[in-house]
Amino acid sequence: MKKLVIASALVLGSVSVFSAAPYIINHQQQHVVVQDEYKEIAVTEVPRAVTDAVSQNFPSGTISKAYKNDANEYKLKIDTDGNSKTIYANEEGKILMK
Numbered sequence: 001m002k003k004l005v006i007a008s009a010l011v012l013g014s015v016s017v018f019s020a021a022p023y024i025i026n027h028q029q030q031h032v033v034v035q036d037e038y039k040e041i042a043v044t045e046v047p048r049a050v051t052d053a054v055s056q057n058f059p060s061g062t063i064s065k066a067y068k069n070d071a072n073e074y075k076l077k078i079d080t081d082g083n084s085k086t087i088y089a090n091e092e093g094k095i096l097m098k
Contacts, residue, residue: 038067038075049093050074057095061085 046066054063054076061080068074072091077084088096 038069038073041066041068046074046076047091047093049091050076050089053089053093053095054078054087057087058085
């Protein structure tokens, strides 16, 4: 009987210690800002290979704005049938997935 009382006291004591432990919930949010380092250029400055790739992939599309970064990649805003799309291409005219 004495062992039963001691065992139950230990069990109840250990349960109360765990239930009294504070739970700290740390809610942190990370904001990632992707900064485009593209500089706006004139549409006439876009290489012929890039304009040919645009006309092949978007036959009814026209380049409304063009941007270029230091890696000679182009960000192009294309207007097609009343919709506007942004695509990326390298100087050889290959369409990039970004």
